[in-house]
Amino acid sequence: MLSLLSRSPTFTLLSSLAKRHSLQTTAFTRTLVSFFSSTTATTMSINLEAHAFAGNPIRPKNPKSTDSLSPALALETLKSQLLDDTQNLSSVIFKVLPFRKGRPLASTTISDDGGNDSAPNWHLGWISLADWKGLLANSGVELTGDRLVYLGSRTEGNVVYWAIDVSAEGSLVSDLGSKQFSFVELRTLMVATDWADDGAMGDLAIAGHARALLEWHGLSRFCGHCGEKTVPAEAGRRKQCSNEVCKKRIYPRIDPVVIMLVIDRENDRVLLGRQSRFVPRMWSCLAGFIEPGESLEEAVRRETWEETGIEVGEVVYHSSQPWPVGPSSMPCQLMVGFFAYAKSLEINVDKQELEDAQWHSREAVLKAFSFAEYKKAQKTAAAKVEQMCKGVEKGQSLSADYNVESGELAPMFFPGPFAIAHHLISTWVHQSSTIGLGVQPKQPSTSLSNL
Structure with a gap:
């Protein structure tokens, strides 16, 4: 043989x-x-x-610090756009993926392959920065850059992707539900993913990365060295102790x-x-x-x-x-x-x-x-x-x-x-x-x- x-x-x-x-x-x-x-x-x-x-499509090699899609510069641009809607400061497009209690926002479409047993395909519920600001404003919630966590970017189209935890904003569930979005448990999405579909596998990898980062943020609110509160750093990819004497850097475990x-x-x-x-x-x-x-x-x-x-x-x-x-x-x-x-x-x-x-x-x-x-x-x-x-x-x-x-x-x-x-x-x-x-x-x- x-x-x-x-x-x-x-x-x-x-x-x-x-x-x-x-x-x-x-x-x-x-x-x-x-x-x-x-x-x-x-x-x-x-x-x-x-x-x-694995195989996350939006987190290849990190952009250089001088690149507009890098975490630091993207966060600066994002904060500027949050402060002033009228300024067209950059051609960078921001998309936000909300999570609630560890569950990413998702929606579905029906694949049209001509078959009788076509199954619905789920996809992540990305929301533009402008739409997200409007949704939170209707709920009386102020959106700040420190609440967003940098996930990655795509040079094609100059898109930067962010995640945010909205577990405390219960009113968003009905608002997003009216648009046929739902917060779905990651395990359910894992089973529902067509593993022969590269796009679906990519979405699953993104959702997994985002959940891991957001859950870690929830667990690392205080410094393990001195006990003071921690603050996000590097667009949410690490945290730092707020104590000026300590200033301990904390990375995801x-x-x-x-x-x-x-x-x-x-x-x-x-x-x-x-x-x-x-x-x-x-x-x-x-x-x-x-x-x-x-x-x-x-x-x-x-x-x-x-x-x-x-x-x-x-x-x-x-x-x-x-x-x-x-x-x-x-x-x-x-x-x-x-x-x-x-x-x-x-x-x-x-x-x-x-x-x-x-x-x-x-x-x-x-x-x-x-x-x-x-x-x-x-x-x-x-x-x-x-x-x-x-x-x-x-x-x-x-x-x-x-x-x-x-x-x-x-x-x-x-x-x-x-x-x-x-x-x-x-x-x-x-x-x-x-x-x-x-x-x-x-x-x-x-x-x-x-x-």
């Missing part, structure tokens, strides 16, 4: 890239197998350019989490866990926060041992994902994904951490993927967002949509393609079984390139 693949143009391209970047042979082979296996997979385990919440797919010695089974908060029949990878003074690999081994009693040897990096849908007390989580190879098999579950943990065979995992209908769940969530934006909110459990068309319940299912856990499990099961090369998602134990 490998000899046949080596004749393809794709193989030639990947091979040249491997040589250019000095990739090891095993790493290149693993990349090749992953590419070809993804094209034959029967589930939604597609190769994404970036995980959900990142909470790294290791998430690992534990694989047995024979590479035939994976260890999956269930938490009590999971919906019925859902299983996922093990995960846990990194402790101070601990390496990523050490965290993988410790967390696996603490939760399941399984001893882990080799640990291999897969990918990482921003995760802004956790609790508001930890808005800036970063999921760091690994394959972990077990040295023992006997499970001893810590019931305070997990409800259950079991070894699952490749056949069982493949069956679960063949049953699951992630696209159906996405359409259901998209319809829910549309109802909310129309003022008709309807409760529905999304777990009920992971069934086959006949109505038979899936024996188990995994988080959807919006989660790194999905891609860890999918990479293992398809990479190891779809192509009969005997290649495992594993690097030699002497490799130093795991990070």
